[in-house]
Amino acid sequence: MLNFEQTQAVEHSRGPVLVVSGPGSGKTRVITERIANLINSRNVPPWKILAITFTNKAAKEMKERVDILLGSPGQAVMGGTFHATCARILRQAGSAVGVPNDFVIYDTDDSESVVKSVMKELNTPEQFTPRQIRNRISSFKTSGHLTESVSSIPGNGFLDEISIKVLREYDRRLRQSGAVDFDDLLNKTHLLLTEYKSDAATFLNRFEHVLVDEFQDTNRVQYEIAKSLAGKSRNFFIVGDEDQSIYSWRAADVQNFQRFKDDFPEADVIYLGQNYRSTGNIIRAAETIINKSSGRSEKTLWTENTDGDAVRIMVTGNSEEEAWFVANQIEDKLSGALSETNTYGILYRTNAQSRAFEEALIGLGIPYRLVGGTRFYERKEIKDLIAYLRLVHNEHDSVAFQRVVNIPPRGIGARTLATVLGYAHEHAISAVAALAKLAITDGTEIIGSRAKKAAAQFTSDYDYITQASENRSVADTLDQIIHRTGFKDYIFKLDKEQPDRADSRWENVEELLNVAVQYQESDDEASLATFLEQVALVSDVDQPDGTSDQVQVTLTTLHSAKGLEFSTVFLVGMEEGLLPHQRSFDTQEMLEEERRLCYVGMTRAKNQLFMTRSINRYLYGRSTSTISSRYLDELTQPEIEREHYGDIDPIAEDAQRNRTNSYSYRRNSFGLKDARIEADETNTQPPFSPGDKVRHGRFGLGTVISIKPDGKDWEIQVAFESQGVRRLYQSFAQLVAA
DNA sequence: ATACGAATTCTTTTT
DNA sequence: GAATTCGTAT
Numbered sequence: 001m002l003n004f005e006q007t008q009a010v011e012h013s014r015g016p017v018l019v020v021s022g023p024g025s026g027k028t029r030v031i032t033e034r035i036a037n038l039i040n041s042r043n044v045p046p047w048k049i050l051a052i053t054f055t056n057k058a059a060k061e062m063k064e065r066v067d068i069l070l071g072s073p074g075q076a077v078m079g080g081t082f083h084a085t086c087a088r089i090l091r092q093a094g095s096a097v098g099v100p101n102d103f104v105i106y107d108t109d110d111s112e113s114v115v116k117s118v119m120k121e122l123n124t125p126e127q128f129t130p131r132q133i134r135n136r137i138s139s140f141k142t143s144g145h146l147t148e149s150v151s152s153i154p155g156n157g158f159l160d161e162i163s164i165k166v167l168r169e170y171d172r173r174l175r176q177s178g179a180v181d182f183d184d185l186l187n188k189t190h191l192l193l194t195e196y197k198s199d200a201a202t203f204l205n206r207f208e209h210v211l212v213d214e215f216q217d218t219n220r221v222q223y224e225i226a227k228s229l230a231g232k233s234r235n236f237f238i239v240g241d242e243d244q245s246i247y248s249w250r251a252a253d254v255q256n257f258q259r260f261k262d263d264f265p266e267a268d269v270i271y272l273g274q275n276y277r278s279t280g281n282i283i284r285a286a287e288t289i290i291n292k293s294s295g296r297s298e299k300t301l302w303t304e305n306t307d308g309d310a311v312r313i314m315v316t317g318n319s320e321e322e323a324w325f326v327a328n329q330i331e332d333k334l335s336g337a338l339s340e341t342n343t344y345g346i347l348y349r350t351n352a353q354s355r356a357f358e359e360a361l362i363g364l365g366i367p368y369r370l371v372g373g374t375r376f377y378e379r380k381e382i383k384d385l386i387a388y389l390r391l392v393h394n395e396h397d398s399v400a401f402q403r404v405v406n407i408p409p410r411g412i413g414a415r416t417l418a419t420v421l422g423y424a425h426e427h428a429i430s431a432v433a434a435l436a437k438l439a440i441t442d443g444t445e446i447i448g449s450r451a452k453k454a455a456a457q458f459t460s461d462y463d464y465i466t467q468a469s470e471n472r473s474v475a476d477t478l479d480q481i482i483h484r485t486g487f488k489d490y491i492f493k494l495d496k497e498q499p500d501r502a503d504s505r506w507e508n509v510e511e512l513l514n515v516a517v518q519y520q521e522s523d524d525e526a527s528l529a530t531f532l533e534q535v536a537l538v539s540d541v542d543q544p545d546g547t548s549d550q551v552q553v554t555l556t557t558l559h560s561a562k563g564l565e566f567s568t569v570f571l572v573g574m575e576e577g578l579l580p581h582q583r584s585f586d587t588q589e590m591l592e593e594e595r596r597l598c599y600v601g602m603t604r605a606k607n608q609l610f611m612t613r614s615i616n617r618y619l620y621g622r623s624t625s626t627i628s629s630r631y632l633d634e635l636t637q638p639e640i641e642r643e644h645y646g647d648i649d650p651i652a653e654d655a656q657r658n659r660t661n662s663y664s665y666r667r668n669s670f671g672l673k674d675a676r677i678e679a680d681e682t683n684t685q686p687p688f689s690p691g692d693k694v695r696h697g698r699f700g701l702g703t704v705i706s707i708k709p710d711g712k713d714w715e716i717q718v719a720f721e722s723q724g725v726r727r728l729y730q731s732f733a734q735l736v737a738a
Numbered sequence: 739a740t741a742c743g744a745a746t747t748c749t750t751t752t753t
Numbered sequence: 754g755a756a757t758t759c760g761t762a763t
Contacts, residue, residue, distance in 0.1 A: 055753085083753050108752080182753060250752065350750055372752090406739095413739050450739085537753070559751045581750055597751085620748075621754040739763100746758070 002026075002033070009270045010034045012237070013042070016230075016264035018215075018257070019239040022301045023286075023603035024277025024565070027239055031211060032062055034237070035077060036069035038209055046076035050207045050229060054214040056081060056538055058563060078207075082222045083182060084537050086189040089203055090180070091533075096199035097188045102529055104179045104390055105536035108134070109378070110399045111170075111181045117402075118169045124162055136163035137170060141183035142219055142251040177398050186221045193228040208233050214562075215240030215260075219251040223259060236264060242297070243290050246559060246597050248589070275301050275603075277565055279308025282609050285640065286602040289631055293595055294588075312641045313574075313632055314612045318623070319356045321646035322614040326570045327360035329610070330553060333568065334366070344553045345566030347601045349579045353572065354555050361553065368553040371560050377535055381491060381505045382512055386535060388481045389474070392466050393528045395432040398424075405435070408490035411454035416447050420455075435459060461485060474531045475516035482509070558601045569605035571598070574613040574629040586696075586733055598631045611635075686714060687730060688737070694718060695738040696728070 002010060006026055009019050010033045021027035035051060038044040053059045059079045066074035078085070090099045106114070115137070116130040124133075136159055174180065180188060192200045210230035212218065215238040218226070230236035242254050261267065275283055283303050290296070316322040330344050346357050351372055361368045376382060384407050390400040398421070405420075406412045412420075424434035438447050439455035447455065461484050468484075469477035482488060491509070492502045519534070520526050554566065558579075573579060580594035602609060613632060616623050688694060692704045702718040714730040728735065 081753065185753090246751080247753095249750080352749060375752095409740075411739060415739090557751065578750095583750055593751095618754080741763080742761090744758100744760080746756100748754100748756085 002030075003274060005270050005272050005274075006030050006033075009272070010037050012268065012270075014233075014235055016234055016236045016260070016267035017238070018260060018267050018269045019237070019272060020269065020299070021239050021241050021272045022275060022299070023241070023244065023600070024275040025272035025301075026276055027213070027272060028058075028062070028065070028563075030272070031213060031239060032065040032069065034211070035062075035066050035074070039073060039077075040070055044208055046073050047078065048206060048208040049077045049211070050085070050209070051077060051079040051211045052082055052085060052213065052226060053079065054081065054217060054563070056084065058213065059084075081537065082218070082225065083185050084533075086185045086225070087533050087537065089189050089192070089200075090185065091529075093192060093199050093203070094188060096196040097192045098175065099180060099184075099188050100178050102178065102394060104177070104394055104397050104400075104532060105185065106174065106179045106181045106399060107536055108182070109383070110179075113399055113402070114170055114173055115166060118166050118173065122165060122169065124166065128159055128162060132159065133163050133166050136160065137167045138181075138183050139251065140164070140167060141187055142221060173398070177396050178394055179397060179399070186219075186225065190221050190225050190228070193225060203229060205232060209235045209237065211237040211239070213239050214244075215256065216242050216245035216254055217247040217250075217252040218256055220253050220256070223253075223256045227263060234264070236260075236267075243293065243596055244562070244600050246562065246593060246600060248593055271299065273299060273301055275303040276305070277606050278303065278603060279305050279607060281307050281309065281311050281639065282602065282605050284637070285311045285609065285635055286599055288635055288637070289595060289602065290599040292634065293592060293599075309608045310639050310641045311609045311611070311635070312643060313635065314610060315628075315642070315644050316612060316614045317646045318616045319353075319614045319618060320360075322572060322612050323356035323360035324363075325612065325645045326357060326572065326610070327364050327366065329570075330361075330366060330568075331364050334552070338567075342552060342567040342607075343565075345561060345564065345569045345604055346553070346555045346572060347558050347561050347569060347604065348555075348572050349558055349581055349597070350573075351557060353578075357555055357572070366553060367551045368555055369551045371554065371556040376508065376511070377538060379505070379508055381508055385478060385481060385487070385509065385512060386532070388465070388485075389477065389528060390532060391432065391462070392469055392477060392481075393532060396430045398431050401431045405431075405458060408486060408493075410457055411450060412458065416451040416454070419447055432459075432462060473516070473520045474526070474528055475513055475520060477528065478513055478516055558597045561604050562600060565604050565606055567606050568608045569601070569610070571601045571609065571611045573617075574611050574632050575617065575626040576629055577626065578617075579629055579631070586728055588729070595631070598629075688716065688735065693738045694735040696733055696735055701738055 006029070009017065009030045012034075019027070019030065021030075031051065035049060038049060039046050051059070051062060053062060059081065062079055063074060063077065066077060078088075080088070087105065090097075090103065091101055094103065095101060112130050112134045115134045119130060119133065140163065174184070193204060197204060207229050210226055210233075212226050217240075226238075227236070238260060240257070242257060245252060245254050248254070278286075280303055283301055283305075287301060314322075314325055316325055326346060333339065333342060333344070346354075348354065348357075354370060354372075358368070358370065377386070384404060387397075387400040387403040390397045391404060395401075402417065402421075405417060420431055420434050420438060423438060424431045427434065429437075435455045436459040439452055439459050465477070465480045465484055468480045472480075487509070488506065491505050492499075494502065494505070516531065519531055523530070554564070556564070579598060580591055584590035584594045602611075611632060613626070613628055615626060617626050618624070686707050688704045688707055690704050690707065693701065694704055695701055696718070704716060704718055707714055707716045716728050716730055716733070716735065718728060718735070
């Protein structure tokens with residue numbers, strides 16, 4: 001049964017709609033039922049519906065559920081992530097904006113290695129890391145400066161200046177390689193939809209209904225794309241919740257809610273506030289946290305569910321004990337009532353925290369599923385093989401070339417590689433062709449004779465594989481690559497000290513072969529191009545995980561836990577510096593996002609919620625004492641149980657709590673350490689006045705714009721040379737005069 | 739060119 | 754503590 005608001009959303013006939021959906025309010029159900037309703041009751045052809053989701057997994061789930069509701073017609077609904085949707089559009093109509101139809105997608109890694117080599121060529125000062133520059137380039141691309149005129153950006157500072165220079169050459173190289181990065185995928189599509197309307201006509205006219213899920217996590221360009229696609233019909237249905245916005249660091253922009261309201265003033269707003277997922281105790285605790293969020297529009301979450309078990313806060317002595325506590329709890333529950341159907345989520349802020357829990361679970365023989373971490377497609381052996389595939393698909397893909405030219409080691413080192421790339425550039429041919437040519441040129445000293453032999457070897461391997469793969473499946477091609485290059489021997493040579501590691505690498509290779517075979521079976525239009533596209537766009541939540549059905553325990557980051565739910569949730573590592581994370585201490589906006597992250601984590605729980613904290617924790621290999629998370633301190637309800645586990649002294653712990661309360665915490669750029677200072681002495685006079693030059697540990701030099709007191713602290717606005725204007729708290733930011 | 743060991747930096751979160 | 758980069762020996 002749907003409730004009143006849910007029914008409204010499902011049956012809404014036409015025009016724009018904003019659905020504000022609290023956690024556990026049945027939003028996935030609303031979306032799927034709405035799609036089914038459009039097709040069944042309103043005779044909308046399925047292919048005229050576009051449903052954009054946050055992950056591929058969510059898209060898949062949506063399709064499955066629509067399929068259950070109305071059978072195979074549901075398959076024709078177009079659905080996927082923004083990136084996947086854009087890739088499909090560009091594959092068909094990208095040539096108008098300079099994207100060839102056999103384009104490849106460079107992931108963050110690929111794009112960083114292009115940046116690195118551009119920096120080398122341009123002799124960029126070593127002041128900035130490739131990652132910094134790449135991030136800067138990415139934010140240029142997503143900042144709303146959607147067209148070519150990068151130079152017109154109100155740039156400030158050295159970093160921007162350099163980044164723009166690098167960007168030009170970077171773009172040139174991508175074009176030459178027939179590649180687009182994640183940002184281009186969105187930007188080029190946007191450009192196509194707005195400036196080349198006749199080329200994009202099929203898409204601009206196609207959709208009668210556009211639905212966007214997780215709207216709070218869309219960025220500016222994504223919003224504009226969705227708006228264009230929905231523009232004609234104005235049947236634009238968005239679902240989101242600003243309280244669950246946790247991707248602003250990836251340029252997600254909650255301003256999009258306001259943009260939507262401005263662009264579609266006639267929109268209806270439907271609020272889904274009833275929670276069907278969690279117990280009353282869990283909801284109340286979560287509300288306590290989110291209510292302290294600032295600038296949030298007034299709303300409440302409510303439930304008819306019973307109060308259920310108390311929320312439990314567990315303090316342990318160290319991270320091993322924390323892990324053992326969790327593992328033991330799960331073991332107890334697995335042998336109790338409802339043992340078959342219960343699920344368990346262990347949620348943490350950083351991937352690095354997963355290890356202790358893995359070890360404890362293995363120790364008790366409890367199977368688990370790990371999402372994230374070093375993701376499957378980011379493993380070296382997988383990236384190597386994918387790079388081979390990419391090179392077979394497109395010999396101009398120079399990142400792929402550089403990756404595999406010496407794998408397995410053939411004797412083509414940095415020096416030879418540089419010569420080859422130079423030669424390729426000079427003669428405007430692909431690196432593959434350049435290498436082939438240098439291998440057979442006689443009487444020249446362009447490359448040494450040893451390198452020449454190696455080049456001949458690579459060329460013959462490449463030609464063999466390319467020819468043997470013609471009209472073959474992806475799996476066959478992979479097979480050719482593995483055999484011809486001696487990839488297996490290479491892997492076992494690579495880790496001959498740790499055979500375990502080599503075994504696991506080889507398992508990954510076999511898993512990739514499985515993926516390729518499955519892919520062939522699942523898709524009639526299977527081709528190398530679409531396979532590579534799919535591989536480039538999968539998120540960790542959709543990764544191959546052999547034994548999924550039996551496994552009841554999931555380890556995941558808070559970010560990846562979005563959209564998931566578990567009977568029991570363990571929200572672990574509730575410490576200052578971890579949640580909220582240290583890196584968020586600089587600005588209020590970032591700190592607010594940590595609070596929402598905590599809220600998202602808590603609301604994943606259906607029946608029981610544990611929050612754990614460890615008094616000591618290993619950081620950078622050293623045991624460090626921690627401070628209780630502010631969120632734990634805010635949970636003051638008497639019904640919340642606070643307990644200790646393991647070998648700790650509760651009195652000492654209390655003493656520490658009292659002591660820390662009268663301090664403010666200073667972050668320094670080296671780590672958490674015990675950098676506490678007393679707040680009240682230094683803060684009676686403003687430390688700076690507007691116009692002062694200051695220096696910040698990470699942001700560098702800047703000028704104070706304004707300063708005002710906030711309690712015992714100072715809120716300071718600073719215009720940084722390279723990072724723009726930021727609002728900082730002195731107690732965290734530790735600005736010094738410059 | 740590669741292999742090995744020492745020194746170094748590093749950790750948010752991800753399409 | 755781990756992964757990556759750097760330096761030296763082969």
